[in-house]
Amino acid sequence: MRKIFSYLKKYRLRMSFGLVIKIIGTVMDLAIPWLLSYIIDEIVPLGDVQRIILIGLLMILFSFVGLFGSVIANQMASKVAKLFTTDLRHDVFKKIESLSSRQTDEVTIPSLVSRMSSDTYNVHSMIGMMQRIGVRAPILLIGGIIVTLTLDPILTLVLLTVLPLVIIVTYIISKISIPLFTKVQQSIDDFVRVIRENIAGMRVIKALSKEEYEKNRFHKVSKELIDYELSSQKVMIQLNPIINLLLNIGMVGVIVVGAYRVNGGDILSGKVLAFTTYFTIILNAMLSITRIFVTFSKAAASGNRIAYILDLPQDLVPVDNLKEDHSDNYIVFDHVYFSYEKKEYNIEDLSFSLKRGESLGIIGATGSGKTTIINLLMRFYDIDRGNIYLDGKNIKEYDLQELRGKFGTVFQNDAIFSTDIYDNINFNRNLSDSDIDKATKAAQIYDFIDGLEKKYDTPISERGTNLSGGQRQRMLVARALANNPEILVLDDAASALDYKTEANLRKNLKENYSSSTTFIITQRVSSIMNCDKIIVIDDGKVKGYGSHKELLEKVKLYQEIYQLQMGGGLNE
């Protein structure tokens, strides 16, 4: 939580200014009743109408000062809350962007989403409220105590004996409730997850008529959430009655002790009466403070979840002074080993090299580790053993931005954003129109776009649901090509394209993008048989490496695949 509060440091000046104004406003609020009792007690008996009106006008003046003080102070509080939240969200989002894939896997995407939205929202609410009520209540509390001290210190002491109890109770209750609020936020993760899953899988759910099942599944997480909310708030609602009771008992103590003091002639009975008036102010201030505690506990749970993300160590930092590769190869994989779960290897002893402008085909069964190779090359994950070189330098030496800036990629589950076609292809890279046209033509989506009413400005819905599978893939290919990348990665980028379109795509790539070093990941031999080199991968191990011709001669697995796919139109 300290981490979160440190965001407020920047606004110290503004906050202390607001504080001063708020104090003035609050003092005005306190002064008005005081003036009132002054008129009634002192002036009315004198019958001085002029002074009555004079002081009455003073009261009205104070009312105005109080109004402006409070309004300005509240504005400042809202402003600080706004600036604070803007900063915090900015940093959280930036941090999420910089997390490594391994860290993202660990926290999971739904949890990141809810930390980003729900948790920052809770903290925001707290910051605003703390400033608004958090200042007024302590002033009233302290002011009230000071006044009672001037009335009679001993009676004040009696009243204050309950204060330690109040503090202890508040402390215990917030101690109990913070972990509960953390649980609430965790079950919000589940709650959000189920909604997301349902929206994503709506067709399947409807097709299988699983609405009832999903209702039950949601009901479960919804019930869990409500139960945690209940249990955390059940603890919280004890606070008010207990504090009320403690302070009231303190008051009874005051009356009893006061009775003795009056009887002993130490004080006048009027003081006991005045005590009861100020007691109300103290009580209300105390209750306000506990209200802040409730908000604080909830926000603390959220704050810790945010701080957890902010405190994650920077993964995948560039490393200096690693061994270099002195061959004239552009990309080199040198005995690379890698495992996602740190158990079985998902990539085992992988070696290959490519010259600039060459192409590599990667073929293998589903789940054999084809995509993993790209994940490693782009340093989404760090390898366990071996080295990967790009242009002579170990990829770990590159700045991540620099490294990834060399790529143009199409992934299997590539994101399509709900903007328009132009934005999805340009992707904020300020590409020239001619580059984009060239890319869309090569990807054979140009005609489709041109035929649309709004052309490049045609809106795209979330995940590209208003495009067909093939249109989506071609748009993604255009995105990958549009910046004339040094390295082009097409991971199953043609699975939804028919043979004719795919053949044209290959031709276009060769003609217009021959300088790009290209990786093609696929199931189809026809997609890669013209590549300079081909890797046949099975279960993370390399089963063959060489040109199409070499592989056909030597590698049994490759022959098999070839036979199946091309052999006289058999089945495929």
Next chain:
Amino acid sequence: MNKARNTPNGKQEKPKDIKYVLRRLWNYMCYFKGQLIICIILTILSNVFALIGPRLSGLAIDAIELGKGKVNFQLVFKYAILMVIFYVLSSVFSYILSLLMLKVSKKIIFKLRNDAFNRILSLPISYFDTNKTGDIISKMNYDIDTINTSLSTDLIQICTSVITVIGSLIMMIIISPILVCVFVITIPISLLFTRFMIKKTHKLFRKRSSTLGDLNAFSEEMITGMKTIKAYDREEIILDRFDKNNEIATQAAYQAEYYGSITGPGVNFVNNLSLSLICILGAILSVKTSFSLGKISSFVLYSRKFSGPINEVANIFTDLQSSLAAAERVFGLIDAHEELADKYDAKELEDVLGNVEFKKVFFGYEENKMILKDINFKADKGKIIAIVGPTGSGKTTIVNLLMRFYDINQGNIYVDNNDIRDLKRKSLRKAYAMVLQDTWLFEGTVFENLAYGKSDATMEDVINAAKASRIHSFITKLPNGYDTVLSEGGINISKGQKQLLTIARTMLLDSHMLILDEATSNVDTRTEIYIQEAMKELMKNKTCFIIAHRLSTIQNADLILVIKDGKIVEQGNHQELLEKKGFYSNLYNAQFD
């Protein structure tokens, strides 16, 4: 025609008036009328107890008042003990009240959440084409949460305030009708001011909710697509765009909160003003007439009691404003048009044979843009129908129509000679099994995911299906085998493997019609060959609709529909179409180039 489609999808979230939203909220509260009434009674009781306390302390002080050496300790102790008793009772009551109120408000929230979710499930697919996931979640998550907060605290506050205001007003009128006149001036000012603020802030709070929804939709989309963003090194620009959204959202929040926070001081000001006026007027009255000092002081005491709650209520109104804005969005979701209800006389589709017919079908996702034009074909039971054509020609749209995810604009679709609009949707959909391009798995064990379509499937059934789909050995290698929990980002699982899992899921279904939409596009060829036997088994005796661009898969089809630009340009079997030397034979020969 179909109204749900003509006024499409959730965009009908026009600003609703406050009264409507209040009425809807009220309806929700009415479900728990009994408990709410108990709450109100408890509120009155605990307030009465709270009022007795000061009265007792006054009596105790009277007993002290006699002065030095004359204090009546017997009375003091008597009242002190009574006070303790009453305060204990008052605390207990207020605890019970809060607990009850908490429970009621949680029940209301629980119901709201479930209703909203149930509505999501019954919305037409088109709703999700235009409404973003993040925004829907934002509504489900803390728009409802905002309502929650104000329900559990504000209701009690309002009750308490109303009681106190009425009580003290009565007392004041009894003491001095003349002084009450001051309120005749100031209360209208308060009311006008509050009304003005409500009008002003309502818009602002609505904006706050909707911009927050936009921001969350943006975060959701970007965090989900983070890998792509990183691959393209777009972090900074996306961050910039995030900042812009963030600025809009926080600015809207700032304005709403700022104007909202004026209400409190504003009303407080009016109160102070009336206090000053009462004081001046009362003091002058007392000087000029026989108006007693005691009367002024008790009038002032009551007027403070009177204005305190009004001040509080003004603050609550700010809260209420934000929850009304939130409620408006939530009801926007709950009131979104459902899929057109089944006709009242809709039939269950029973004993399915699997004869499907499209008759002059026209369809467009947008009214003025037909995607499918004049589609006519007949699929007899047990036959294999293949749909081929360039991407974007409308193949998947046909699937959407078969399953009645969308209703057609013109023409008829028949299953076993029933117009599908005369059938119960669920029974129609149950008649199909399908494997889609977009694989979908949810967070749950492998077993749960596979048995999803058949709730009574045994482990043995599931294993057999997995074996047939060639995914069994992958599953056994997972940390917990069939009990491994699949989660987003948790386990690295390729798209091909996902497809095999969905195929296994479909194999467990018992239906008479089958839809395979690019079902094996991400499965490697060898595996595809291996599962072919199982696929054949799956297709046996079923009317099958196959969409594929690998033409090899469809050579055995009984009927091939070649679609281009939303029209059927050729139909026939493989041999016939090849002989035609038309579009199909072009497509077919391209794969051997």
